Amino acid sequence: MNDEVSSEILEATYRALCEHGYAGLTMQRIADESSLSKGTLHYHFDTKEDLLDAFLDELIDRFESRLATETTDPRARLDAFLDATFAPPQDGGDFPVALMELKAQAPYHDAYRERFVEVDQRMRSEVARAVREGVEAGDFEDADAEEVARFVVTAINGSNVREVALDESPTETLGLIETYLDQQLGYSPEVVA
């Protein structure tokens, strides 16, 4: 599968998830959001689960690329992490709802669970690394990097639920995390979108 086809399928999956949710997602509906036929989708992906596994993998890659920053400054790395995490979705669709439905499927689909575990570890290691390096450089006060990272990522997980279940803006949690980091590390983010 060339990159263009792959990209088209995954964009179509995003739109179909926003439109129909996980429960209403079918290969036909994904095909309807693309210029490809259902047969072409099945040629590349045996099952809906296989396609969603590739979709989650692509989401992780995009998250990684948003994390990429030229700076090695620990504060700027934390800023970049919060920017990447709290960036508004690429459109106004119901993607947070679909993502929560997918998480609720994790107990029944090992492939999804592995992806969610992978992104969780990636997020925690990114925060922990910035905290550790900031403490070592003397930029931050002494702190338990793993614990700070776990708390920040757990709050982000909570923010996702609150957006869907309570219609609360994620900026509420972003503010809490900034205050928490400030208290833990003597850290104040300069600019957070």
Added chain:
Amino acid sequence: MNDEVSSEILEATYRALCEHGYAGLTMQRIADESSLSKGTLHYHFDTKEDLLDAFLDELIDRFESRLATETTDPRARLDAFLDATFAPPQDGGDFPVALMELKAQAPYHDAYRERFVEVDQRMRSEVARAVREGVEAGDFEDADAEEVARFVVTAINGSNVREVALDESPTETLGLIETYLDQQLGYSPEVVA
């Protein structure tokens, strides 16, 4: 509807949700978990949504009753709150998964959303009140009660997701919250189940 019938219907709903999830929940499956007929269920509840609204209301009542404590000591109130929140579910079923599916339905069902907003406000006010009273009594260090409450409840929301999506024990988040409260308030819980 007498209390016994009400209780039987809501217990059956709990079991049917654990067994089939939200997507697989039908009036027939709830009836199958009880001694009542589907017709009797429909006599009491016009729709599945009405029944689930009553079910969420009952969950809130039970949570309230677990919160009830004779003590007015702010530390003991926070202990009671954490005990009630992190108490293991009443059986080994998949209730956390069903609850997350229900939360993902909140954007489409005002009745569910109102219940989730209600329980969120109840949780935050319980924590904020204990923090405020503890600060006023000099038991705790000075702290922003609303902010502490919001952060604790957001972490609890995150814990629910992590249990379902990552198969992580909620005791991980409980430990983070205890450390956070200790740092914020000079608070150490005495006994947490």
